[in-house]
Amino acid sequence: MARRRSPAIILGVMRARMLALLLLLRLAPATAGAAEPWSAPDRVSGAANDLLAYDLGIDARGRALATWEVLRWQDAAGGGRFVFAGRRGATRAPGAAAFGATFTVPAFRAGPVLYGVTRAVGLDQRSLGWSRCGELATVRARFGTSSGGFGAPRTIATARGPGGDPDPAVAADGAGIVLAGWAASGGGTCATSSIRVALRRPGAAAFGAPQVLRGSGRNETPSVAVGQGGDLLAAWARRIGEGRTVIEARVRRAGAPWGPVERLGTSTVAGPIRTALLQNGRAIVAWGAQSINESTGLRASFQVAVRAAGARAFSATQTLEQVATAVQYPPRLGPVLAVAGREALIAWTGRDGGAWRVRVARSGASGRFGAAQTVSPAGAVLGDLAALPDGTALVAWARLDDEGLPVAGVGAAARRAGAGAFGPAVTVNPGALRLPGAALDPVSRRPTVAWAERLGPVTSVRTITAYVLAATRSAP
DSSP states (O other), rough: OOOOHHHHHHHHHHOOOOOOOOHHHHHHHOOOOGGBBBBEEEEEEEOOOOOEEEEEEEEEOOOOOEEEEEEEEEETTTTEEEEEEEEEEEEEETTTHHHOEEEEOOOSSSSEEEEEETTTEEEEEEEEEEEEEEEEEEEEEEEEEESOBBBEEOOOOOOOTTTTTTOOOOEEEOOOEEEEEEEEEEESSSSSEEEEEEEOTTSSSSSOOOHHHHEEEEEEEEEEEEEETEEEEEEEEEETTTTTTEEEEEEEEETBOOOOOEEEEETTTTTTTEEEEOOOOOOEEEEEEEEEETTTTTEEEOOOOOOTTTTTSSOEEEEEEEEEEEEESSOSSSOOEEEEEEEEEEEEEEEEEEEEEEEEEOOOTTBBOOOEOOOOOOOOOEEEEETTTOOOEEEEEEEEESSSSSSEEEEEEETTOOSSSSOOOOOEEEEOOOOEEEEEEEOOOEEEEEEEEOOOOOGGGGOOEEEEEEBBOOOO
């Protein structure tokens, strides 16, 4: 027969177990599944009929700068159209919960890029008219701060873009080295275009004379990067006919001239290019190839090439994923790169089981990217990827509705410093209009996601009210 315990003994045992449980809970490390909830959406912008090209960055002190393009519906005889109504911005003070009042910012075509502690730079264009060879435009830089104030434009060059505008790109490092790149149509036949760059050194009032990196053939869509040690990287697409391109790049090590043109792989005219330089000097170029045909459906691939700091050439191209499906029009399939100290992260929209999913891969010690982690649920497309030098990272996506539009909600997954994998997927907001942007606070490591969304009743196109919204989590 079991021996019965007195009520006092039973109560003492229960108290001891409860104390032990509380102690374990206090000592247990935080897990990805115990992530802090996201805040309610903060209305960053004023109302607009539509919003495009919104950008989000956070400076070294924790101040956030958001900018976006405003579109207004304009009635016209027999119909109407959306017209550009300026670019606006707003800032959020370090540690604050909400963004402040909106203000006007320049109509940037590239950037703004935050660098140093509170500095910012972006490129805009002054149109000088169109011709059959493209738009003649003056590419200009505007320097400012993360508080949203920008100075007068500084002319870099005047160029005619191949079949369109010069498609400028800009990058900067913490010391204030700024690299601008653009495409310029040459000659009167419109058959050739060059890739050009100009460099602004720390503290200089102007950019140096433009340099031609690729002068023959049909070259376009440049992407540029600046490493923290002063290394430079430029990559672009070179048309070879029938919608096909080859991806080329040049590297300039600090204190040395530009290296030779390197051919990295093949792509398509619809394939975006991304570049990055790590703290250890490793250069990375990523791109996507995409084609849609009624007979063959949608075909896409995601590729990356890496050049080690001491290497004389890029390594063989690595294919991250190939997609083949029926004709579909997802809003983004191309890759996004983010630098996390000596490691790089790359995200893209892959597909399996008949559904789109967001994946992230990380580079190893050799520079080659390892197996991808699927971070989103089924039916999601990549919005943005951000990372900090300590390895903290954030990836954001939009959920697709039954028609394949990114309006079914915004989601995200975060990776803590020192962790190898991203935590669980979480819902940030149930609705969206466009793909989200992502940023991380270098001071608090708080993640922020921004997106566009339509709010309120819609009775006609002119009554659409779209806003830029943002949400923040209190911990990474």
